[in-house]
Amino acid sequence: MEGGGLRRKHHRSWTLSEVTQLVEGVAKYGAGKWSEIKKLSFSSHSYRTSVDPKDKWQNLLRASFAQSPSKSMGSLKKHGSMQIPMQILYQVKELAEKQSLVPPNHP
16 A cells, blocks of 8 residues: 555644634643643644644743743744734743753853
């Protein structure tokens, strides 16, 4: 069988509502509980796997620590993605610090 039978997943951009659900899921269950977050927060989103929240969370973490406080909107502009409000990025940063997900040498 040519190609091994693997199908490439079609990329589906995250909505602001989904990002908010993800942040709330991490706040409630903790980072790393991706299957639980997927099952409880994204059960109606059959196009999301438990890896999707993990990947999005990592991107949110990266964006939250890369922002300057003077901007009202965050970045995450890859492939025309929406702007993430700074309020959400601050919440991501707070959760990361609370859950000790910040690298020790990070300011």
